[in-house]
Amino acid sequence: MRKRLGMRGKxxxxxxxxxxxxxDFVHALWDICKEYDIKTGVLLDATGNLAKVRLMRNSREPRRDNWGVDFLEIPGPLMVSATGILGTGWVPENLPPPPESHRNYPDTGFGPGGWEGHGTPYFKINMTVTNAYETICGHLLQGSIVAHVNHDGKADVPSHFTVAIAKVSGVILRATYDKSGFYHDLVPA
Structure with a gap:
């Protein structure tokens, strides 16, 4: 059994x-991490409405051809609550970028178009969405679009879709891809 890795941050x-x-919620998170220089953090909450959501969830009928997951696209309006971890993508210098299967894996947050390079923002976001018919939980995927808010039927008002992120110092969460595979690593900042 491997030793559990733990580290303190503030x-x-x-x-x-x-x-x-x-x-697009994924693209917005990417931009926020870049703009506020977030190397490690916690998405404390994201609350608002989406016009549509794309999620990956555990499959109801796992098969070899679906890796045990389903990819869903659900039209809105949808109420949303989301939390997750934020970190940095990491590939050691002596290795090439991850294979195509990891570079474009849609929920890694390694960039809006897939793998954008070493040291770029990474996140793993779990969200719960609900409409009038169902509530679904899963991993956030690209293509989840913030909804328009229209109170009086005449004019759009600013959005109320808000994220709260705790920026953490003292430790860096690295989403590492190396010869061992893909895993989360913690290193001192």
Whole structure:
């Protein structure tokens, strides 16, 4: 059995950002991590409405050809709550980038278009979405779009879709791809 890896960090600040209608949630998180220089953090909450969501969840009928997961696209309007971890993508210098199967894996957050390079933002976000018919939980995927808010039927108002992120110092969460495979690593900052 492997030894459990643990490390202490401190919350440096809490960052609140309002997303706007039409934004892709994954792309917005990527931009926020870059803009606020978040190497490690926690998505404390994301709350609002989505026009549509794309999720990956455990399959109801696992098969070899679906890796035990289902990819869903659910039309909105959807109420959302999300939490997760934020870190940095990491590939040791003596190795090539991850294989195509990992570079474009849609929930890694290694960049809006898949693998964007060493040291780029990474995240793993779990979300719960609900509409009038069902509630579903899964991993956030690209293509999850913030909804327009229209209170009076005449004019759009600013979005109420807001994220709260705790920026952490003292430790770096590295989503590492090396000869062992893909795993989360913790290193001192």
């Amino acid at each position: 919350i440096e600040e809490i960052i609140y950002v309002r997303l706007e209608a039409g934004e």
